[in-house]
Amino acid sequence: SVAPAHGRRPGRTGSTWEGDLVIGAGGRSALITLVERTSRFVLIHRLGAGHDSQTVTTALQTMVADLPRAVRASITWDQGSEMARHADFTAATDIPVYFADPHSPWQRPTNENTNRLIREYLPKGTSFTDVTDTQVQDIQDRLNRRPRIVLNGQTPTEKLNDIINGANTT
Numbered sequence: 001s002v003a004p005a006h007g008r009r010p011g012r013t014g015s016t017w018e019g020d021l022v023i024g025a026g027g028r029s030a031l032i033t034l035v036e037r038t039s040r041f042v043l044i045h046r047l048g049a050g051h052d053s054q055t056v057t058t059a060l061q062t063m064v065a066d067l068p069r070a071v072r073a074s075i076t077w078d079q080g081s082e083m084a085r086h087a088d089f090t091a092a093t094d095i096p097v098y099f100a101d102p103h104s105p106w107q108r109p110t111n112e113n114t115n116r117l118i119r120e121y122l123p124k125g126t127s128f129t130d131v132t133d134t135q136v137q138d139i140q141d142r143l144n145r146r147p148r149i150v151l152n153g154q155t156p157t158e159k160l161n162d163i164i165n166g167a168n169t170t
Contacts, residue, residue, distance in 0.1 A: 015039075015071040015163060018111035019060070021051055021082055022118055029128035031136065032059055035114045036071060039159035040148055042114050044140045046128055053084035061092050070164050076100055076108055117143055 015036045022031040030051040034043040045059050064072065076098045077083045086097040100107035121139045122131065144157045151159050 016073050017075045018108040019075050019077045020108065020111045020115060021047075021056070021080065022115050022122075023051075024122075024128035025125050026127070031118065031122075031128055032056060032063065033111060033115060033118065034060070034063060034075065035111045036156075036160060036163075037110050039156045039163060040110060040114070040151065041156040041160040042140060042143050044118065044136050046131060046133055046136045049129065051082055053082050056082040057085040057089045060089055064093055064095060068164050070166075071160065074098055078102075078105070078108065114143070 015038060017034045017036050019032065019034045022033060024030060028049060030047045032043075032045040032047060035041070043063050045063050047055060047059060060075075072093070072095050074096045077086070078100050079102045083089075083097060083099070090096050105112050118139060121142075122128070144160075145155050147153050147155050154162075
C-alpha cells in the first residue's frame with residue numbers, strides 16, 4: 001500500500017515508524033534502521049552477508065517483537081525489493097507496512113536524517129561485516145541518548161518513554 005508520507009494511518013493508534021536499509025561497502029552488507037517518527041527513537045540491526053526479503057522480514061520481526069502496543073501502529077518503507085515479503089511481516093506482527101512513492105526520500109525524512117547520523121559513526125565505504133553487533137548497539141544507544149533540538153532537549157529514549165507512559169495512563 002502507498003500511504004501518506006506523514007501522520008497516523010486511518011483506524012490505527014500508536015506510533016508510526018520509518019524503515020530503511022543502510023548498505024555497506026560493495027552492497028555486500030547492510031543495517032536495518034527503524035525510526036519512530038515522534039520520538040526519533042531508532043532501532044538498528046546488522047544483517048550478515050545477505051539482505052534479501054526473507055532475511056529482512058525475519059530481522060524486522062525480531063526488532064519489533066518487544067515493542068509495546070502503544071508504539072506499533074505502522075512502518076513506512078521505500079520501494080526496495082527487500083520488503084517483498086511485507087505481507088508476511090504484517091501477518092506475523094499485526095503492523096502494516098506502507099510504501100513511500102518511488103524516488104521520494106523526502107516522504108521518510110526522519111529515517112533519512114537518522115541514516116545520516118549513523119554515517120557519522122560508520123562512514124560510506126564501511127563494510128558492516130567488519131562491524132560487531134556490540135558496536136551497532138553502541139551506536140543505537142548513543143543516538144537514542146543524544147538530546148535533540150526538535151524534541152526540546154529531550155532524548156529519543158525519554159520521548160519514547162513519554163509516549164509509552166502516556167498510552168498506559170489513558
